[in-house]
Amino acid sequence: MxxxxxxxxxxxxxxxxxxxxxxxxxxxxxxxxxxxxxxxxxxxxxxxxxxxxxxxxxGLVNAHLHSSETFFKGRYQGTPLEIWMLYSYPILMNDPISERLLYLRSLLTAMESLKAGVTTLVDDFFDPPGFEAGRLKRVYDAYDHAGIRANVSHCVIDKHVFDTMPYLREIMPADLQAEVEGPSITTADYMAYCRDIFSSQHGRAGRLGFMVSASAPQRCSVELMQACVELAQDKYVPYHTHVLETKTQAVTGPEFYGKSLIRYMHDLGLLTPNTTIAHSIWVSDDDMALMGAAGCSVAHNAVSNLKLGSGIAPVRRLLDAGVHVGLGTDGLSSNDTARIFDVMRFAALLHDIAAPDTDGWMTAAEVLRSATIEGARTAMLDEVTGSLEIxxxxxxxxxxxxxxxxxxxxxxxxxxxxxxxxxxxxxxxxxxxxxxxxxxxLTANEAEIFAELRELLPAYMSEHAELEKLNARFEPYMREMYRRATIQDIGMNRYQGDLPLWRGANH
The missing domain is CATH 2.30.40.10 (Urease, subunit C, domain 1)
Known part of the structure; x- marks a missing residue:
């Protein structure tokens, strides 16, 4: 053409x-x-x-998205990350979503993204509890059908959920702990799975790629993370991860490792030019210096960070440290739309309240760079897309x-x-x-797809509602963990406002 x-x-x-x-x-x-x-x-x-x-x-680049959440758009409000995950990524799970709904969910994500001007998306896909190449292929089939450019991962966790957050083992009743099994995947299993996807899907249609994703440093073993970074460097793809999204995670590093999670990653050799970090809110000056020196990237999710009450990322200081910053929606449950234009506006406005020195405010040109060429850099696609060049x-x-x-x-x-x-x-x-x-x-019949979703989704959403009730039993203990972490003085603040950290007579 x-x-x-x-x-x-x-x-x-x-x-x-x-x-x-x-x-x-x-x-x-x-x-x-x-x-x-x-x-x-x-x-x-x-x-x-x-x-x-x-x-x-x-075209705009969505540097961080979870298609796994698309059917939960508009479902949750007033929950911080650790509580929200209890329902959007339940501890106790049903069988995996059907392959047809998996395909339709991915297609819907791509359709909404394209109509919002997003030509490249980074899908940090999550499909517990197993890793089946045939199921991930359905995601690629959907993105191929839609005509979008995408980097797709299959996010991996190999630690028990109660060992990924501070205080949970002492707070959570033993009978509830006994109900939850830990991940069964090994490093060797995940490496074999990744190599299978690299050989079968990477490069598909000239616009679909695979990337390696270990969920977060506190959720994965050292062996797994180091193997992931090595594979990402070998394949010249991103190592995509989540770091310091919440204050709870800022407390987790010192509690578990005696250091910040960024310093922990640095000491393990996990900070590289391939490393893209989603969120990066509760980072210190020392953390940012390490990230900049390593040539890392950040996917800044301004809207999601606000909805989950996670805090305001120090974007100006990240940029000044030499960190590449792209923009992401995060999942369509913690953001509720696929519109990067919304994220651009929030990012431009949000950081004006970080400090009164206007020289530190993000300019419109910087926001546009983050939504295009810098977003492409976070996906290691800046030589392919992100700017209009011959x-x-x-x-x-x-x-x-x-x-x-x-x-x-x-x-x-x-x-x-x-x-x-x-x-x-x-x-x-x-x-x-x-x-x-x-x-x-032009690439899909929206009316037909919406009609099929209206037919199939009620049963699935009803099942999920029952799952939410089952997992609600964990919420009081998760909230107590969240409270203990957030009331700590850790020498930095990424919240904005004049409310006390915790309200109530007992606290």
Missing amino acids: RLLFRNATILSMNKTHGATPFTGDLLVEGDRISAIGTDLPLPPDTRLIDASGRLIMP GKRADLIMLDISGYDYMPMNRLDHHLVYCENGSNIRMVVVNGEITVEDGRL
């Missing part, structure tokens, strides 16, 4: 132009951008698109900039970050193929 966008406003996000727009033409041939200039000739068999009054920019894959979105959100036009990067919500998207192109045009998804 050839596409020639004529007379567009172009936001390339490359090293030359950055977030400064210019007017020109852009030619797509096959899966790549072949020319950017003015008055480009129209090759034979090329679709000419009049882009006057339109903006062409790189030879790169044609992953782009076209927006109408003639309406309310851009009237009057003052400064384009400000309009994109503070005004845009995705409603002005007119076209989405991934790998040279048009996936969305004029609000319509």
Whole structure:
């Protein structure tokens, strides 16, 4: 397929132009951008698109997402991470979700993402309790069908849940502890599984990849994490993990290892240019220096961090330390949408209250970089996507900039970050193929998929509701663990506000 966008406003996000727009033409041939200039000739068999009054920019990158949560959108509120996980990732589980619903859930995630202008997503997939290549293939089938670019993992945990958080073993009654089995996967098993997926799915359709994901340093053995990092480096893919999302986790490091979780990772050789850390809220100055020196990346999930009450990440200091920062939605249960435009606006506004020194506030241009080329860097795809450059894959979105959100036009990067919500998207192109045009998804029949979901989901959601009741028995003890951790003075604060850390006469 050839596409020639004529007379567009172009936001390339490359090293030359950055977030400064210019007017020109852009030619797509096959899966790549072949020319950017003015008055480009129209090759034979090329679709000419009049882009006057339109903006062409790189497709957005969602640097951290869990498709496993998509069916729980809008379900939970008022729960911190450790309590929320009790229901969204239950300790006591049913049988795995059916393969058909697994496929539809992944497809729905991709469909919503594409219509929101996300051309690349990083899916830190979780499918307890087993690791079956055939089931992960269904996720790849869905992303292939939708036409999106994706890095997919299968997140691994090999420690017992009660050994991943402080105080739980002493707080949790013995009879409840006895009900919960620990993970059965070994390092050798997970390595064999990863190599199987690398050989069968990695590189599929020219836009689907596999990455290695050990859930978090407190949830995984040293042997497993080191093997994961070694494999990620060998395959030149990310080592994707979660670190210091909550104050509980900030307490966990010193309680378990006598040091912060970042220092623990550093001492184990787990901080590398391949390492992408989701969240990174409760990091110290020492932590950030280690991360920057190692060339690590962070997936900043501004909306999810707020909804779960996790805190405000020190993004300016992470950037100043040399850490690459992309933007993620996190799962669609802890965020509730796949819209990176929402995350952009929150990220731009949230950090203005971090300090009164305006020189430290995130600029709109920096936010755009995090949503595009830096997001691609967190996925180790910055040589492939994230900017509009000749030879790169044609992953782009076209927006109408003639309406309310851009009237009057003052400064384009400000309009994109503070005004845009995705409603002005007119076209989405991934790998040279048009996936969305004029609000319509071209790669899947939305009406048919929604109809099937309406038929299949009630039974599944009813089963999950029963599972929530079963797991609710653990909540009082999880809340006590959470309370004990959060009332500790650890020498830093990532909350914002004037409420005491804990309210109530007994505390």
